[in-house]
Amino acid sequence: MHDLFQRLISxxxxxxxxxxxxxxxxxxxxxAAAAVMLRNLIHCALCLTLSFIALGVLFIALGAEFVGFVxxxxxxxxxxxxxxxxxLLTPASEVAASNNPFRSFQLSKxxxxxxxxxxxMLVLAGLLxxxxxxxxxxxAVNPAKAATAPAAAIGENLLNHTLLPLQGTAILLTAALIxxxxxxxxxxxx
Amino acid sequence: xxxxxSGILKGMAVTAVNFIGSFLDRAHAKRLITEQYxxxxxxxxxxxxxxxxxxxxxxxxxxxxxxxxxxxxxECPPQCIFIVKDKDANGKPILRPQIFDIDISVCxxxxxxxxxxxxxxxxxxxxxxxxxxxxxxxxxxxxxxxLKSNVYYRQIHPTEAAQTDARIEAARxxxxxxxxxxxxxxxxxxxxxxxxxxxxxxxxxx
Amino acid sequence: xxxxxxxxxxxxKFILDLVKGACGWLCTKLGIALPPWAMPLLLTxxxxxxxxxxxxxxxxxxxxxxxxAERKILARMQxxxxxxxxxxxxxxxxxxxxxxxLTKEDLVPRGAxxxxxxxxxxxxxxxxxxxxxxxPYGTGMVPVELSAGILYFFALGAGTELAVFxxxxxxxxxxxxxxxxxxxxxxxxYELPLVMSAVIAxxxxxxxxxxxxxxxxxxxxxGFIPNWFVFTPWGFVACLLFYIGALAESNxxxxxxxxxxxxxxxxxxxxxxxxxxxxxxxxxxxxxxxINGLLVTLFLGGYKAPCPFLEWIPSWCWFFAKLAxxxxxxxxxxxxxxxxxxxxxxxxxxKFMLPMSFAALIAAAVWYYAGRGPLAWGLSALIVGIPxxxxxxxxxxxxxxxxxxxYLYSE
Ligand code: SF4
Ligand code: SF4
Numbered sequence: 186m187h188d189l190f191q192r193l194i195s196x197x198x199x200x201x202x203x204x205x206x207x208x209x210x211x212x213x214x215x216x217a218a219a220a221v222m223l224r225n226l227i228h229c230a231l232c233l234t235l236s237f238i239a240l241g242v243l244f245i246a247l248g249a250e251f252v253g254f255v256x257x258x259x260x261x262x263x264x265x266x267x268x269x270x271x272x273l274l275t276p277a278s279e280v281a282a283s284n285n286p287f288r289s290f291q292l293s294k295x296x297x298x299x300x301x302x303x304x305x306m307l308v309l310a311g312l313l314x315x316x317x318x319x320x321x322x323x324x325a326v327n328p329a330k331a332a333t334a335p336a337a338a339i340g341e342n343l344l345n346h347t348l349l350p351l352q353g354t355a356i357l358l359t360a361a362l363i364x365x366x367x368x369x370x371x372x373x374x375x
Numbered sequence: 376x377x378x379x380x381s382g383i384l385k386g387m388a389v390t391a392v393n394f395i396g397s398f399l400d401r402a403h404a405k406r407l408i409t410e411q412y413x414x415x416x417x418x419x420x421x422x423x424x425x426x427x428x429x430x431x432x433x434x435x436x437x438x439x440x441x442x443x444x445x446x447x448x449x450e451c452p453p454q455c456i457f458i459v460k461d462k463d464a465n466g467k468p469i470l471r472p473q474i475f476d477i478d479i480s481v482c483x484x485x486x487x488x489x490x491x492x493x494x495x496x497x498x499x500x501x502x503x504x505x506x507x508x509x510x511x512x513x514x515x516x517x518x519x520x521x522l523k524s525n526v527y528y529r530q531i532h533p534t535e536a537a538q539t540d541a542r543i544e545a546a547r548x549x550x551x552x553x554x555x556x557x558x559x560x561x562x563x564x565x566x567x568x569x570x571x572x573x574x575x576x577x578x579x580x581x
Numbered sequence: 582x583x584x585x586x587x588x589x590x591x592x593x594k595f596i597l598d599l600v601k602g603a604c605g606w607l608c609t610k611l612g613i614a615l616p617p618w619a620m621p622l623l624l625t626x627x628x629x630x631x632x633x634x635x636x637x638x639x640x641x642x643x644x645x646x647x648x649x650a651e652r653k654i655l656a657r658m659q660x661x662x663x664x665x666x667x668x669x670x671x672x673x674x675x676x677x678x679x680x681x682x683l684t685k686e687d688l689v690p691r692g693a694x695x696x697x698x699x700x701x702x703x704x705x706x707x708x709x710x711x712x713x714x715x716x717p718y719g720t721g722m723v724p725v726e727l728s729a730g731i732l733y734f735f736a737l738g739a740g741t742e743l744a745v746f747x748x749x750x751x752x753x754x755x756x757x758x759x760x761x762x763x764x765x766x767x768x769x770x771y772e773l774p775l776v777m778s779a780v781i782a783x784x785x786x787x788x789x790x791x792x793x794x795x796x797x798x799x800x801x802x803x804g805f806i807p808n809w810f811v812f813t814p815w816g817f818v819a820c821l822l823f824y825i826g827a828l829a830e831s832n833x834x835x836x837x838x839x840x841x842x843x844x845x846x847x848x849x850x851x852x853x854x855x856x857x858x859x860x861x862x863x864x865x866x867x868x869x870x871x872i873n874g875l876l877v878t879l880f881l882g883g884y885k886a887p888c889p890f891l892e893w894i895p896s897w898c899w900f901f902a903k904l905a906x907x908x909x910x911x912x913x914x915x916x917x918x919x920x921x922x923x924x925x926x927x928x929x930x931x932k933f934m935l936p937m938s939f940a941a942l943i944a945a946a947v948w949y950y951a952g953r954g955p956l957a958w959g960l961s962a963l964i965v966g967i968p969x970x971x972x973x974x975x976x977x978x979x980x981x982x983x984x985x986x987x988y989l990y991s992e
Binding site for chain 3: 190195225228238241250254257261262263265270273
Binding site: 377378379380383386387389390391393394397398405406407408409411 | 654657658659660661662913914916917918969970972973974977978
């Protein structure tokens with residue numbers, strides 16, 4: 186008993202915080218898998234939210250506080266709400282009919298799975314390529330630099346180095362907003 | 376032109392005056408007029424009513440006015456009165472209730488039973504603390520609980536009781552007069568018969 | 582008074598010393614050799630735990646006091662007594678309420694989604710209890726010092742919406758879903774002006790850290806007026822906007838449509854009873870205190886004293902005094918204003934609050950770059966004053982109604 190306690194306490198517990206990131210990471214993966222596999226759409230959306238939250242926690246655990254909080258604010262606060270509302274406002278029958286765009290091709294289930302997997306792999310490969318070959322990758326990998334990047338540095342970057350893309354995004358979003366308003370108006374009149 | 380938002384400020388001022396005033400108004404003249412119920416009891420107005428009760432004169436057994444005519448039982452809108460006529464030793468019904476129950480958890484205090492009773496025997500009570508733990512047993516009032524004396528009735532509803540008493544008295548006087556008249560008539564008839572007999576009796580002999 | 586000022590921190594240090602001593606004594610007694618990193622790790626954990634317990638205890642006490650004080654104050658404003666039966670002047674009312682809540686049956690509707698129905702109160706209370714972590718309660722008394730503290734607050738606030746949705750949807754009840762829809766519509770609409778007005782304070786202070794914002798409001802102009810943001814034209818407007826947004830976010834009157842008793846039974850809380858209901862209730866109040874604490878931090882000078890000669894009173898007392906004042910004002914508003922209609926609520930958010938928050942942003946920028954003098958004052962007052970009058974006059978004043986109305990029978 187005494188020995189056991191001594192051995193237990195002599196384990197390298199001070200290394201534990203380094204492994205903490207495993208919890209949100211695993212949670213995120215599990216929740217994402219559940220979001221794909223559950224039957225009830227609302228449950229799927231809630232699981233997706235859980236994986237968003239876990240991702241935010243992961244960012245925070247890795248020292249990127251600002252990004253983590255923005256992730257929570259935008260994805261949990263806004264994106265999830267949009268998804269949930271979209272599900273809620275869509276009649277259930279339409280969801281069942283439209284959730285598989287390949288249905289008309291009469292593809293078998295296995296083929297479906299292969300096609301879906303291939304698309305997922307492609308997207309993943311694209312993302313990985315973008316991350317590893319981007320010019321910022323080396324700078325971001327440097328932990329010393331990443332840890333000392335508070336909100337001010339992000340703002341500095343956004344408004345100095347990437348001002349043009351930012352403005353482009355703003356125009357795009359405004360256009361989308363106006364388009365949505367127009368669509369809604371059309372709908373009302375007919 | 377009013378400044379936008381000034382209405383909210385006016386409203387806030389009203390509630391603030393109420394708030395501060397409630398501490399200043401020690402006499403509870405205008406504010407904090409809530410009655411503190413178990414300590415302070417309400418003084419009921421004479422016409423207040425809750426549930427019916429049965430009136431008796433003098434003795435609860437003999438003086439019960441109800442004749443078990445069941446009119447009230449038929450008229451009660453929520454059907455909460457239950458009456459069984461009494462029987463004597465030979466099984467002959469007598470004009471007195473053996474069972475008279477009112478379920479006051481159902482009674483709505485409409486006073487219809489009082490209006491329809493031809494014998495002035497059911498009246499409205501003004502009790503209000505009737506809550507109980509068992510709603511099936513304790514809230515069905517039996518004859519024993521329903522019977523209350525006319526003296527009590529006079530206490531709770533003096534005006535109404537006086538009117539009722541006057542009516543009963545008038546009826547009694549009328550009845551007595553009728554009885555007297557009938558007795559006189561009977562006596563007169565008897566006398567007449569006797570006279571006639573006396574008159575006719577001698578005839579054969581005559 | 583130095584002693585009182587340091588009391589909370591000294592208590593924490595005392596507890597830590599106690600734990601340290603007890604642990605050392607236990608180890609020598611049992612003959613266990615501790616690795617060198619063990620003690621600091623343990624002390625860190627204990628200090629975190631102490632802070633968590635302290636925060637939860639303080640907020641629970643405030644919740645209990647508020648639940649009885651609110652009813653007493655509300656009653657006084659409506660010429661009633663309020664609760665005065667349980668204990669001395671009704672002070673034990675929260676205890677009675679707690680016992681009532683705990684002993685009530687916990688009903689779950691048959692058609693409900695059991696798991697989500699169970700998780701919703703947890704999803705509600707967890708972020709609510711995490712909100713108070715970044716608020717500076719006194720000099721050097723921040724539970725967690727975050728450089729992006731304001732962002733943390735709003736990021737967690739987003740979790741509340743999710744919990745409300747979960748509660749409403751899982752109850753499988755139309756009133757619940759309607760209440761949840763209203764709550765989410767309201768929260769999303771009012772989060773915008775709320776965040777905007779917080780951003781204004783953060784911009785002028787030049788930091789997202791709550792402590793930094795409080796420190797930026799230190800000092801006095803003219804020797805006696807504190808440099809709180811609320812005493813500038815833009816700050817006054819932003820403070821009011823934040824206050825209104827806080828009312829809406831914590832679902833308090835006049836923004837209590839999600840739970841409007843007269844329309845929706847109890848909104849998303851309809852199918853909750855017993856302890857789960859109590860948890861929702863508690864989360865709402867803790868959230869209210871937290872958002873009021875943020876309001877104090879952003880605009881009312883946080884833990885700073887209002888005048889130089891009152892600085893001997895401990896800083897944390899000032900914080901809680903301001904918090905109490907805000908809580909009282911929320912009850913006052915509740916006693917005064919009737920509930921909004923849903924379209925009025927939406928119009929108010931989008932047609933008044935949002936434009937006003939942009940105006941305040943511009944006014945703050947002008948004030949910042951015009952040198953904070955009388956000129957800056959005048960300019961920024963104009964920039965917020967003109968939109969206020971215009972919006973109030975053209976959008977929110979009803980012309981020709983009261984005069985033209987004819988009462989046929991009521992005169
Ligand atoms: S008062 Fe009305 S409801 Fe009650 S017993 Fe009489 S008739 Fe029935
Ligand atoms: S209370 Fe009156 S109406 Fe009812 S049974 Fe008796 S005598 Fe008849």
